[in-house]
Amino acid sequence: MPGLEDLYKEIILDHYRNPRHRGELACPPAHKTEGFNPLCGDEVSLTFELQSNVVRELLVIGQGCSISQASASMMSAAVQGKSVAEVRDLTRRFKAMMSIHETSIDPQVAPSEHEATFELGDLEALKGVVKFPVRIKCATLSWNTLLTGLDDLQV
Ligand code: ZN
Numbered sequence: 001m002p003g004l005e006d007l008y009k010e011i012i013l014d015h016y017r018n019p020r021h022r023g024e025l026a027c028p029p030a031h032k033t034e035g036f037n038p039l040c041g042d043e044v045s046l047t048f049e050l051q052s053n054v055v056r057e058l059l060v061i062g063q064g065c066s067i068s069q070a071s072a073s074m075m076s077a078a079v080q081g082k083s084v085a086e087v088r089d090l091t092r093r094f095k096a097m098m099s100i101h102e103t104s105i106d107p108q109v110a111p112s113e114h115e116a117t118f119e120l121g122d123l124e125a126l127k128g129v130v131k132f133p134v135r136i137k138c139a140t141l142s143w144n145t146l147l148t149g150l151d152d153l154q155v
Contacts, residue, residue, distance in 0.1 A: 033149025
């Protein structure tokens with residue numbers, strides 16, 4: 001029986017090989033935001049259309065490592081039809097999951113209490129990336145890029 005790590009690897013590879021919501025929307029009316037991770041050479045370009053502060057559609061173009069591109073694909077699938085507030089909340093939870101290694105682990109606390117629940121579905125497949133700190137920026141690139149785009153619009 002495949003373990004959880006194998007399942008996570010499968011999910012990441014599936015998104016890398018078959019990226020969701022690939023392409024570019026016409027700007028305007030869509031908005032464009034681009035991000036670059038110089039540590040790894042990953043690039044993402046996001047175009048998205050908002051309607052009453054809801055992501056009506058978001059498309060991705062990018063190139064780079066499997067983690068960055070799989071994460072962008074997962075992000076694109078996760079944000080379609082969500083409100084800006086929901087997207088911001090999801091981004092906050094995703095980044096919390098990606099930064100958990102940075103929080104000091106208190107040996108007095110039972111291991112289960114360190115196991116935060118993120119309720120992120122497929123996105124949790126990227127949880128293993130925290131073991132490789134150099135790759136965390138790959139995983140968070142598309143999310144930070146979208147946040148920058150939302151901040152620029154002041155929504
Ligand atoms: Zn990368």
